[in-house]
Amino acid sequence: MVPIAALTYADSPRLDGEQPEHVRVLAGMDNELPPILVHRQTMTVLDGMHRLRAAVQNGRTEIGVRFFDGTQQDAFVAAVKANIGHGLPLSTTDREAATVRILASHPRWSDRSIAEVVGLAATTVARIRARTTAVRDQPEARIGRDGRVRPINGAAGRRLAARLFAERPGASLREIAEQAGISPATALDVRERLGRGDDPVPDKQLRAEQRDRAAAGGTVTAGGTGAFRRHRRAPDAELALRKLQRDPSLRLTDAGRGLLRMLSTRSLRAQEWSEVQGEIPAHCVPLVADLALSCADEWARFAEALKTRARSELA
Numbered sequence: 001m002v003p004i005a006a007l008t009y010a011d012s013p014r015l016d017g018e019q020p021e022h023v024r025v026l027a028g029m030d031n032e033l034p035p036i037l038v039h040r041q042t043m044t045v046l047d048g049m050h051r052l053r054a055a056v057q058n059g060r061t062e063i064g065v066r067f068f069d070g071t072q073q074d075a076f077v078a079a080v081k082a083n084i085g086h087g088l089p090l091s092t093t094d095r096e097a098a099t100v101r102i103l104a105s106h107p108r109w110s111d112r113s114i115a116e117v118v119g120l121a122a123t124t125v126a127r128i129r130a131r132t133t134a135v136r137d138q139p140e141a142r143i144g145r146d147g148r149v150r151p152i153n154g155a156a157g158r159r160l161a162a163r164l165f166a167e168r169p170g171a172s173l174r175e176i177a178e179q180a181g182i183s184p185a186t187a188l189d190v191r192e193r194l195g196r197g198d199d200p201v202p203d204k205q206l207r208a209e210q211r212d213r214a215a216a217g218g219t220v221t222a223g224g225t226g227a228f229r230r231h232r233r234a235p236d237a238e239l240a241l242r243k244l245q246r247d248p249s250l251r252l253t254d255a256g257r258g259l260l261r262m263l264s265t266r267s268l269r270a271q272e273w274s275e276v277q278g279e280i281p282a283h284c285v286p287l288v289a290d291l292a293l294s295c296a297d298e299w300a301r302f303a304e305a306l307k308t309r310a311r312s313e314l315a
Helices: 018-027 047-056 072-085 090-104 111-118 123-133 157-166 173-180 182-194 204-217 237-245 252-265 272-281 282-314
Strands: 034-038 044-047 067-068 141-143 149-151
Touching: 018 047, 034 047, 034 072, 044 047, 044 072, 047 067, 067 141, 072 090, 090 111, 090 123, 111 141, 149 157, 157 173, 157 182, 157 204, 173 182, 237 252
Parallel strands: 034 067
Antiparallel strands: 034 044, 141 149
């Protein structure tokens, strides 16, 4: 039992804060509520703000707590875990916002590790990671749920295994796998590839590695549509749009007018972007960012198709 006055209100994963109706329900219950979770070093409430509000509403000056010891970053993870595990569930928006914070504080955690904490699919975590973290800033290996460190792209592990096989031909698959940070099945595949005279890294992984390197360097592989390729100097969009709007071959056809409408509604100056960005509610930011990236990819594919057509017509 600790004095309520000694507690600091939570840095909650709930973007909209507590729900008064839920507080009233808890305050009206006769049975004793479970203790709240508190970060010992800062006395911050990690889980149980509704229970704390209910205790205050009932005139109590003390409340039962369980203490959490650790860093503030780990404390936030504990808060998310606790809120996912019981009580009033976090919304999808709350979980996605928590994912962004955990990716920033624990970048080496695997997508599945973070997904287990926030209650989202690993694919959703991967999508948020790709949206919020540049390829060049991502670690080469991640820590899985079992505590083991594994490379993001298994190409490096496979190459290390190939070198170990050459240096230690008598070593077991399990020994090579453990030293290279890969599974025994992958080590077996590497050994079989070497026996056939093949590259230890499959073509699919080689292409993925090339794409990652290209993205990290700000260049583009053929057919790529990622945001990192757009590092060349952009044309004056306003000037280009005005020129197209004066072109009769566009203004006098249905398809041309449709294209001009699309270009007009999706063209914003830098100042307008800044103004719009500042007005987006915090809980809408992840969804708006996803839609913006989706639109960017669609336009990028459209641009690639036009460039391909231009090259073929000039050939």
